[in-house]
Amino acid sequence: LAKTTQPISMDSYEGQEVNITCSHNNIATNDYITWYQQFPSQGPRFIIQGYKTKVTNEVASLFIPADRKSSTLSLPRVSLSDTAVYYCLVGVFYSGGYNKLIFGAGTRLAVHP
Amino acid sequence: EAGVAQSPRYKIIEKRQSVAFWCNPISGHATLYWYQQILGQGPKLLIQFQNNGVVDDSQLPKDRFSAERLKGVDSTLKIQPAKLEDSAVYLCASSLRTGNPNEQFFGPGTRLTVL
Numbered sequence: 001l002a003k004t005t006q007p008i009s010m011d012s013y014e015g016q017e018v019n020i021t022c023s024h025n026n027i028a029t030n031d032y033i034t035w036y037q038q039f040p041s042q043g044p045r046f047i048i049q050g051y052k053t054k055v056t057n058e059v060a061s062l063f064i065p066a067d068r069k070s071s072t073l074s075l076p077r078v079s080l081s082d083t084a085v086y087y088c089l090v091g092v093f094y095s096g097g098y099n100k101l102i103f104g105a106g107t108r109l110a111v112h113p
Numbered sequence: 114e115a116g117v118a119q120s121p122r123y124k125i126i127e128k129r130q131s132v133a134f135w136c137n138p139i140s141g142h143a144t145l146y147w148y149q150q151i152l153g154q155g156p157k158l159l160i161q162f163q164n165n166g167v168v169d170d171s172q173l174p175k176d177r178f179s180a181e182r183l184k185g186v187d188s189t190l191k192i193q194p195a196k197l198e199d200s201a202v203y204l205c206a207s208s209l210r211t212g213n214p215n216e217q218f219f220g221p222g223t224r225l226t227v228l
Contacts (some may be wrong), residue, residue, distance in 0.1 A: 036214075043117075043204050043219025044156065082115060087155055091215070103148075103155030103218065 004088045009108040018075045020107050022088030025069050033064060034101065035072045036087045044087060044103075048073070075109075083111045115139065117220035119205050125226045131193040134223045138186070138207030144168075144222040146217060147180055149192050156204055162188065192225075200227045 006022040024033065032051050036044040048055055049070070050062040062073040075082060085106040116136040117226070126132050138145050143164050148156035159178065160170040164185035173180070182188040192199055202224050206217040 041221070044217075045219065046216045049216065087147050100158060100161065103157070105153070106155050111202065 003102075004090055004104050006086075006088050006104065006107045008091060008105065009110070011110050011112065012078055014079055018078050018082075018109060018111075020075075020086055020088070020109070021070060022073070023070045024088070024090045027068050027090050031090045033062065033068075034089045035060070035073045036064065036086045036089065036103075038087065045092050047086075064111045076082070078109075080110045080111050080113065082109065084109060092110050117205055117207055119203075119217055119220040119223055121128075121223055122221065124196055125228065128197055128227050129194040131191065132195055132225060133189050133191045133216050134203050134205075134225075136188045136190070136205030136220060138188070138205070139209075139218055142207035142209050142218070143185070144208045144210070144215075145182055145188050146206040147188070147210075147227060148206065148219075150202045150204055150222070152201070159190070195225075195227045197227050 004022050004024045010016045025098045030047060031082050032049055034049040035047045037091040048057055048060050048062045052062050052064050057060045085108050087103050087106040089101045089103060091101055117139055120135050124132055135147045145162045147159045149159050150156040155194045158170060160180045162182045165182045172215040176194055179211060180190045180198050202222040204222045206219045208215045
């Protein structure tokens, strides 16, 4: 199973760009890289998902190098409301066509005024 | 679009008592998941349903936990009897598809405290 490693915590200030890097050395060919965000007392929320190169949506960008052994979530111009836990996940694809997400401890991002 | 609904939001019980949680997924989502999230940790998958069939329950403590999804829509998760270490938030999620890629939509969770 592909295991992910990401920093336990990060600090930033409003208006800055935040990059959270995740390593997943054992990622399999069929696996996608997914990031979720979780606020206190809420369930995780999907942010972005990608397979290779770069993916961008209205919330974030995801950069994946050619070897796919790591990925970087980029949050442009963060605000106080971006303070949350960010999870990097690699979907485990197993027989029967089913997908399983394995959450790690995540990265606690604190945005300061 | 209505999200994933869970009830109750909070539950406090004594150890060795029983408790049940209810989940209503997003309409049309065939796949339903139950996660356990202990304070300070990421969610851990307990069981995954595809319609009303179990896909994965490898991490479900089957001596005390049970789950069902009758008619492939709503689901209930039961703990009987509860232990102190079962204190956690129980999250329900659903997704439209099961293969890669998939996006899971989570409910607000039920916070269980076992005294």
